[in-house]
Amino acid sequence: MEKKALRSVQKLVVIGGSSGSLEALLTMLPKLRADLPLGVVIVLHRNNQSDNALVELFASRTSLIVKEADEKDILKAGTIYIAPPDYHLLLEQDGSLSLDASAKVNFSRPSIDVTFSSAAAVFGKYLTGILLSGANSDGANGMAIIKKKGGRIIVQDPNEALVAYMPARAIKENDVEEVFGALELAELINSISN
Amino acid sequence: MIAPDELEALLLDILEHYGYDFTGYSRASLTRRVHAFFVKERFKNYAAFRERMLESNIYFIHFVEEVTVNVTEMFRDPGFYKTLRENILPVLATYPFIRIWHAGCSTGEEVYSMAIILKEAGLLQKSLLYATDLNQRVLEKAKAGIFPMSQMRLNSENYLHSGGRQEFSGYYTANYNFARFDKSLSDKMVFSTHNLVSDSSFNEFQLILCRNVLIYFDRELQARVLQLFDRSLDSLGFLALGSKESLKFSAIAPYYSQIENKEKIWRKKR
Numbered sequence: 001m002e003k004k005a006l007r008s009v010q011k012l013v014v015i016g017g018s019s020g021s022l023e024a025l026l027t028m029l030p031k032l033r034a035d036l037p038l039g040v041v042i043v044l045h046r047n048n049q050s051d052n053a054l055v056e057l058f059a060s061r062t063s064l065i066v067k068e069a070d071e072k073d074i075l076k077a078g079t080i081y082i083a084p085p086d087y088h089l090l091l092e093q094d095g096s097l098s099l100d101a102s103a104k105v106n107f108s109r110p111s112i113d114v115t116f117s118s119a120a121a122v123f124g125k126y127l128t129g130i131l132l133s134g135a136n137s138d139g140a141n142g143m144a145i146i147k148k149k150g151g152r153i154i155v156q157d158p159n160e161a162l163v164a165y166m167p168a169r170a171i172k173e174n175d176v177e178e179v180f181g182a183l184e185l186a187e188l189i190n191s192i193s194n
Numbered sequence: 195m196i197a198p199d200e201l202e203a204l205l206l207d208i209l210e211h212y213g214y215d216f217t218g219y220s221r222a223s224l225t226r227r228v229h230a231f232f233v234k235e236r237f238k239n240y241a242a243f244r245e246r247m248l249e250s251n252i253y254f255i256h257f258v259e260e261v262t263v264n265v266t267e268m269f270r271d272p273g274f275y276k277t278l279r280e281n282i283l284p285v286l287a288t289y290p291f292i293r294i295w296h297a298g299c300s301t302g303e304e305v306y307s308m309a310i311i312l313k314e315a316g317l318l319q320k321s322l323l324y325a326t327d328l329n330q331r332v333l334e335k336a337k338a339g340i341f342p343m344s345q346m347r348l349n350s351e352n353y354l355h356s357g358g359r360q361e362f363s364g365y366y367t368a369n370y371n372f373a374r375f376d377k378s379l380s381d382k383m384v385f386s387t388h389n390l391v392s393d394s395s396f397n398e399f400q401l402i403l404c405r406n407v408l409i410y411f412d413r414e415l416q417a418r419v420l421q422l423f424d425r426s427l428d429s430l431g432f433l434a435l436g437s438k439e440s441l442k443f444s445a446i447a448p449y450y451s452q453i454e455n456k457e458k459i460w461r462k463k464r
């Protein structure tokens with residue numbers, strides 16, 4: 001675990017969000033620096049339509065590459081991977097992506113908990129998990145696992161989030177210290193160096 | 195929690211003891227499933243887990259059932275079935291006899307969906323559907339053709355979106371919590387265990403479906419299984435994969451062309 005050189009990127013940011021998180025992401029994305037030296041994975045709860053609308057919307061707001069995750073994709077720095085609808089997104093030890101269509105977790109597929117805990121097992125302390133607005137309890141358990149593995153956990157300020165429940169719950173369950181608004185979240189991601 | 199090296203040791207033990215080879219499965223998903231099983235069965239440690247696993251065949255079958263992902267539904271990805279109806283069945287209709295292989299059919303919803311569209315196209319009588327899986331338990335369910343009533347709403351919505359024009363409930367008899375599908379559909383099905391990792395080609399088909407199975411395999415195993423399909427497919431036959439699976443990076447890709455709309459269906463060039 002955490003053996004460095006094996007993977008294509010050394011550090012990873014996983015962002016999870018449910019209802020109300022789209023707004024936060026649309027605020028964050030334009031602020032991300034073009035030479036981000038990290039992998040970025042976004043897990044959003046959304047309808048099952050497998051269309052490209054979300055990828056295109058995100059791509060229009062950032063100079064980074066945005067793509068829907070395919071199985072066996074190898075994480076590249078400066079690319080944002082979106083979990084496809086109706087699949088859980090998992091991380092392999094070599095930094096490649098896997099998909100899994102097993103049962104929903106927290107009524108969700110993709111589930112934020114599933115990606116958080118799988119990413120924590122691979123990236124350990126080099127993982128940052130960010131949880132945004134939502135009305136679901138998904139993400140709170142995953143944050144606990146990230147923390148246990150030495151990673152960093154950050155939550156969108158429930159006062160700013162359109163739906164406070166999900167971030168509030170994660171904060172309460174995990175004693176999260178880093179709580180920020182969307183603009184500051186973007187700055188934080190920019191400040192993570194290689 | 196079972197550690198990565200313990201999982202590797204377990205996979206080798208299972209291979210040696212039962213002849214089932216899971217070493218080509220993607221680790222992230224497999225680890226998650228094995229771990230969930232470990233917790234659910236309340237094992238104290240890896241040694242106890244291993245001992246139980248190697249002690250009884252029945253228990254091992256239970257393990258296989260739990261660690262493989264069996265989630266499925268009828269007319270999963272309705273657009274895919276619509277394409278089968280509109281673009282593929284008319285081609286199959288020109289053959290005197292149609293052989294279809296559902297590899298990794300799970301509890302059979304996919305096979306019944308196929309039987310329904312074949313029936314609606316007037317082709318079921320001259321078709322034979324071979325449905326295989328490595329998991330005996332799911333095959334028993336598939337054979338029975340009895341599915342939970344709670345799924346019927348989703349199934350019937352999917353059916354409509356696939357272009358179905360009949361009354362979906364006409365295909366089954368509702369019985370409390372279960373829907374028993376019409377025997378005329380299953381008459382044309384043959385169920386059998388078949389392990390894609392170790393078993394060989396057993397017939398030639400005009401259409402092979404292997405959906406949502408390859409995503410659980412690593413590249414090397416995917417390549418081997420695709421070769422197996424290539425050997426089992428008639429010339430000009432069709433290969434259908436799941437919505438996030440592809441022939442793109444495989445060695446057989448040059449000999450296939452994807453059909454025009456973007457569904458995951460490829461046709462063998464010769």
Ligand SMILES: C[S@@+](CC[C@H](N)C(=O)[O-])C[C@H]1O[C@@H](n2cnc3c(N)ncnc32)[C@H](O)[C@@H]1O
Nearest residue numbers: 262263266298300327328329389390391405406
């Ligand atoms: C998710 S289900 C897919 C069901 C259906 N094809 C669909 O797309 O809805 C995957 C199935 O593949 C089967 N499977 C996994 N490994 C296999 C192997 N080595 N050989 C045959 N079947 C396998 C599992 O038992 C499971 O029933």
